[in-house]
Amino acid sequence: MVKEPTASTSNGGREVMINRGATVSAQVFLSLRHDIINGALQPGTQLSEQSLSQRFGVSRTPIREAMLRLAEEGLVIIYPQVGTFVTKIALSKVREAQFIREALECAAAGAAVQNATEEDDAILADIMRTQLRCADEGDYETFYLFDEKLHASIAAASGFPRLWTIALAEKVQLDRVRYLNMNSAADLDALVAQHQAIVDAIAKRDKRAAEAATRRHLRDVFHSIEGLIAAHGSFFEQEPSGSTGKATQTGRRRPPRMPG
Known part of the structure; x- marks a missing residue:
């Protein structure tokens, strides 16, 4: 079973019941997904495969699989050779x-x-x-x-x-x-x-x-x-001036600047 961090960790983790019947990558995905949705992992946060591997007590393979699923949902963006970052809210x-x-x-x-x-x-x-x-x-x-x-x-x-x-x-x-x-x-x-x-x-x-x-x-x-x-400007992606609210296609984005 995947190790879930307690509230005393620096990852904003929490004690939760994880589905024992789910695959390891699915458990990691659901935990990270929840942490992004509830703001424990804020926009711009870089997700390190090594750190997450240690956090969950698993190899890097399920971490990579979870990252790909998060990217499909638009919760992270993956920059090859750079890193994986939590996206802002569009x-x-x-x-x-x-x-x-x-x-x-x-x-x-x-x-x-x-x-x-x-x-x-x-x-x-x-x-x-x-x-x-x-x-x-x-x-x-x-x-x-x-x-x-x-x-x-x-x-x-x-x-x-x-x-x-x-x-x-x-x-x-x-x-x-x-x-x-x-x-x-x-x-x-x-x-x-x-x-x-x-x-x-x-x-x-x-x-x-x-x-x-x-x-x-x-x-x-x-x-x-x-x-x-x-109140939470750093969480939101800035819309183009004069935006009508319609979804638009954007060009390639640079990795978000890390805080501090």
Whole structure:
């Protein structure tokens, strides 16, 4: 099993349960992916194969395989003969992910109204109780995990569980913004209220309300995007002057300058 660093390490690691059935490279990938999404590994950080090999207690081969998967998701950029660096958040990718996620999850919420069972209602209600406790305790990490579980459970209740699998693959850059946005008790309280509105609408079998509540919830992150950029400017890729928000192709980028 891959060794996972404790909170006392310098890598921003944490104690987590890792899937024993997964390959070593998959375990490394998921751990690094999570550390990039939650900001433990910040944009511009260079990922050293040697250091990661020591951190996880594995050879360099699974580290390289994990790096390639991270590059495919746009979380790192690999410069041959130079190094591998955590990417900045591209707002064009965030907007694209938001568009895809809204289309999928509003449809899932509407279908859940039609197809959810009493067991589904109980599952969603139980998740909300856990999220409320996490908000009261300021437990951001567990709150995020149950945020994901809530949306996955709504997709399952819709009768089309693969919707969530598709959304997961598309929303990685959006998730980085979501983590930055969860930085106060007030933020968690607002998310709980938004989630509760969705769950209540599904329980009442109100399709229009479920879709509307989901849309409001998913668009909320953009209400605070300017503030997030002001507070965490180093996390974001600077957009071209006069950008319309459309995704654009860019030329080759130089390796990011390391801090300090």
